[in-house]
Amino acid sequence: MDCGTRRLTKTRLIDSDCRLLSGDFLLHEDGSYSISKGHEDVVEEISAENRIITRSFQNWHTHSAMVLNKSFGEGLPLMEWLERAIFPVEKGLTPEFVKIGTLAAAAEMISSGTTFACDMYFFPETIANSYLESGIRAKVCAAVSDNDEIYDSKSALINIEKLLSSEQKSSDLIEFGIGPHSIYSCDEETLIKSSELSKKYDCTLSIHASETRKEVTDCYEIHGMYPIEYLDSIDFLSEGTICAHCGWVTKKEMRILSRNGAHAVHCPTSNQKLACGGTLSYPAMKDAEVSVLLGTDGAASNNSLDMRSEAKTASLIQKHDHWDASILNPEETWKLATNNSKDWITWDLDDIRLRPWGEGGSRLLPNLIYSGGDILDVFVSGNAIRRNGITQTINEREISEELENLVKDYYDS
Numbered sequence: 001m002d003c004g005t006r007r008l009t010k011t012r013l014i015d016s017d018c019r020l021l022s023g024d025f026l027l028h029e030d031g032s033y034s035i036s037k038g039h040e041d042v043v044e045e046i047s048a049e050n051r052i053i054t055r056s057f058q059n060w061h062t063h064s065a066m067v068l069n070k071s072f073g074e075g076l077p078l079m080e081w082l083e084r085a086i087f088p089v090e091k092g093l094t095p096e097f098v099k100i101g102t103l104a105a106a107a108e109m110i111s112s113g114t115t116f117a118c119d120m121y122f123f124p125e126t127i128a129n130s131y132l133e134s135g136i137r138a139k140v141c142a143a144v145s146d147n148d149e150i151y152d153s154k155s156a157l158i159n160i161e162k163l164l165s166s167e168q169k170s171s172d173l174i175e176f177g178i179g180p181h182s183i184y185s186c187d188e189e190t191l192i193k194s195s196e197l198s199k200k201y202d203c204t205l206s207i208h209a210s211e212t213r214k215e216v217t218d219c220y221e222i223h224g225m226y227p228i229e230y231l232d233s234i235d236f237l238s239e240g241t242i243c244a245h246c247g248w249v250t251k252k253e254m255r256i257l258s259r260n261g262a263h264a265v266h267c268p269t270s271n272q273k274l275a276c277g278g279t280l281s282y283p284a285m286k287d288a289e290v291s292v293l294l295g296t297d298g299a300a301s302n303n304s305l306d307m308r309s310e311a312k313t314a315s316l317i318q319k320h321d322h323w324d325a326s327i328l329n330p331e332e333t334w335k336l337a338t339n340n341s342k343d344w345i346t347w348d349l350d351d352i353r354l355r356p357w358g359e360g361g362s363r364l365l366p367n368l369i370y371s372g373g374d375i376l377d378v379f380v381s382g383n384a385i386r387r388n389g390i391t392q393t394i395n396e397r398e399i400s401e402e403l404e405n406l407v408k409d410y411y412d413s
């Protein structure tokens with residue numbers, strides 16, 4: 001399908017400011033929109049009476065290929081789940097497995113309106129190529145872990161430096177980054193090297209931090225500091241560092257995140273499913289002026305990569321935990337989940353879940369978050385990667401079969 005400006009007529013549009021507009025709109029390649037006068041040169045005109053156009057979702061923490069582990073190790077808490085279910089099967093991972101898992105994950109994200117993923121997993125070149133094929137944006141953070149038997153942390157760091165220093169850039173949509181797994185699976189030298197490398201190449205640094213109470217108490221026992229304090233003490237954190245979870249952090253640690261310009265990624269479904277007993281406190285993070293983002297985590301600890309559903313869960317858990325129904329209202333929840341997206345999606349307005357629209361469409365935004373609907377189109381940089389409910393870049397039926405066969409052969413045999 002052609003790349004360029006598209007005209008959508010007789011429709012509704014909600015941009016990042018959450019205002020509902022009606023009319024004919026042009027969606028441009030650079031991610032901007034304008035009102036159409038009807039005569040502009042476009043690659044496609046879409047009669048969009050039954051659609052609402054919105055910004056797409058941004059998934060700031062995931063492990064895409066862990067779709068392979070979905071519904072695997074059910075009922076186990078995090079550390080047991082990792083040690084008994086996940087780490088043993090990850091020893092047999094191959095690039096082919098990661099390719100199928102990443103494409104399946106990307107297909108799920110596209111079908112639910114997500115156009116960006118901050119990923120952390122093994123075989124970063126394979127992940128990058130799979131995202132490239134899917135047409136969505138990604139930060140591909142190479143997983144680094146000292147207890148990993150796929151390749152050790154030293155080899156992982158050498159490999160990622162090779163990718164980062166390569167002159168060739170395959171696409172403007174894909175960037176490489178570094179993902180030291182956690183303070184309990186990387187020693188101090190690995191953490192420091194990862195951070196130094198991210199500063200040298202000005203790339204994303206992503207880590208799991210303060211996900212469980214055990215991680216926090218173990219860290220205090222060993223270092224006399226809590227995890228974020230410890231990371232700060234070794235100069236790990238810098239502008240843009242991604243700290244996933246942050247469910248067990250002190251106010252002092254929040255101030256450290258804020259001072260360093262690090263992001264905290266809320267992953268409320270994963271925290272609940274793995275019985276972490278704590279999830280990020282949005283109001284406290286906001287008070288400390290920490291940049292908070294939203295992510296699904298891997299499908300293995302969520303069972304879904306649907307950011308609409310994650311946005312609903314985030315809003316509900318924050319209201320519930322703080323006994324305050326005004327926290328994360330629809331506008332703020334929407335901004336958290338779409339976070340300056342440059343891309344567009346359209347929803348099927350005929351979907352019964354989105355009714356009633358209310359006077360002037362006033363109920364549409366809350367309904368999009370709390371009730372959900374079907375995604376008809378997805379536009380990234382002028383490319384239509386989904387049209388009329390069918391993803392154009394990945395054959396969903398074929399990738400589903402490949403995923404099924406792989407899981408039967410390797411995981412369930």
Ligand SMILES: [Zn+2]
Nearest residue numbers: 208244297298
């Ligand atoms: Zn994770």
